[in-house]
Amino acid sequence: MEDNEWxxxxxxxRERLVPIFVRDTFWAGMSTTQRSESMNAYFDDYLTSKTTLKQxxxxxxxxxxxxxxxxxxxxFHSFHSxxxxxSxxxxxxxxANSYTINMFKKF
Structure with missing residues (x-):
């Protein structure tokens, strides 16, 4: 594959192509690496390298x-507070009416 010109x-x-395929998706300024790291962190508490497919x-x-x-x-918390x-x-x-409280604070 290393010799394949195409x-x-x-x-x-690749750096010019990726934005084209994800331009309709809002990522809040996150890079692909940040999204990948975010997903890895999300599953860290649930999976290990020895996790079977069933697990x-x-x-x-x-x-x-x-x-x-x-x-x-x-x-629920945002709806009731x-x-x-x-300003x-x-x-x-x-x-404030559109976002959850945590998201509003980040914004």
């Missing part, structure tokens, strides 16, 4: 369920 040209052009499926379901529960709890606004801007109020 594959080599694709590899050389992987079970642990993946656990990870997904736990993530969903955390998101639901955060949404209001973040402190620091009189209408945009800040709209963001």
């Amino acid at each position: 594959l080599n040209s694709l590899y050389e052009d 992987f499926v079970h642990q993946y379901e656990n990870a997904f369920r736990n993530k969903h529960e955390k998101e639901a709890l955060e949404e 209001t973040p402190q606004l620091i 009189p801007l209408k945009m800040e109020e709209q963001l």
